[in-house]
Amino acid sequence: MKIKIFYFARLKETLKFSTEDLELPDETLTILKLKALLAQRSDTWHEMLMGKLKVRGAINHELVDDLATIHDGDEVAFFPPVTGG
Amino acid sequence: MKIKIFYFARLKETLKFSTEDLELPDETLTILKLKALLAQRSDTWHEMLMGKLKVRGAINHELVDDLATIHDGDEVAFFPPVTGG
Amino acid sequence: MTVRVQTQDFDVGFEINQLRVARPDVGAVVSFVGQVRDLNDGNTIATLTLEHYPGMTEKSLEAIVNQAKSRWNIMDATIIHRVGTLQPLDQIVLVAVSSAHRNEAFSACEFMMDYLKTEAPFWKKEATAEGEQWLEAKETDETARKRWEK
């Protein structure tokens, strides 16, 4: 399956990635599993996605929790807790 | 003692008085006593000041209750509950 | 503090800006604008005439602002209330409050409206096709004010 991932704010800046297209094996993928997969890339990735920082995830523009399932073609995003207003 | 009285809204309209200067004997005068005094003028006055209508009183621009004491030179006002905003 | 009772209209944008321009410590301005509706309790309104008690009105509005200042950490406030004869779609009242943070501005603005509705000496008379009538004070306004006494 193919997904698109966006990173925002501190994550984007530290990971030096704003977006990427990813092709993954066709198995059940949750937000948590995707985080764990990406965290294998380096210590920095691990720290940003699985570390002490709170990371929020969205699928197709909806906030979701770690157990939400990702499907083929989904747009996933990772970012810190929001601070607008 | 001399006092000035103002009437507003429905009271002013029905009593056909917006303001008057009154000279009264020098005795302890409360809002309630003044109302009773004015109510003797006619049935209309009685109905407006001592009837079923809620009447609020003010002394020198401060809302007061029926037991508040009026002094020489005071500005007294009678009006219905307020409806601004 | 700005407190005005006037027959002429007011400019909401200007008044809100006055509370924050040149005030970099202000983070929030909450405002309430009241407008004359064309329908009130089922009556079609032609005009609404506002009477007030000159002298006492200004004093009571200032007292309301001062009470809000003593209860919340607000920076400044503006109350403008129109009097005279108004029509549907006319602005009646503006209450605006500035503060560093939003929660204080929201509370203070709502508090000021609730007190204005029950303590400031204004009276409304509406003219409809059936004639003129003075509006009665609403129990709900009294209830709204009382919740601040807790």
Add this chain to the structure above:
Amino acid sequence: MTVRVQTQDFDVGFEINQLRVARPDVGAVVSFVGQVRDLNDGNTIATLTLEHYPGMTEKSLEAIVNQAKSRWNIMDATIIHRVGTLQPLDQIVLVAVSSAHRNEAFSACEFMMDYLKTEAPFWKKEATAEGEQWLEAKETDETARKRWEK
């Protein structure tokens, strides 16, 4: 409903008027304007840069308006949020709500601000003399939002 995310400034007076002009059933417009402060948690702010998630931002703001509409009898609402680099005294956000009666407009406006602060994908980075830093989400904002779940 008006929902806009933009770099340019907005005219508060114009936006508030849009919610009531030609709407004689509107009796109240409550609004919140947020401004960039020069001091935040003791830091002197030079600039504040707002990043957002295009697509999701608009969708989440619309969802917030729709939630407010389902909870209160409001007529219309406007949310405008700026992004990009701002300075102290710049306007950041406007939330405005119209309704027949004031209590609903006050509640809906405060509700929308609390949800905007905790659910809309905006992030702030402040630049001070000491350098740049991303702002942390505040626990108090989360608490403010949670009170609406009761």
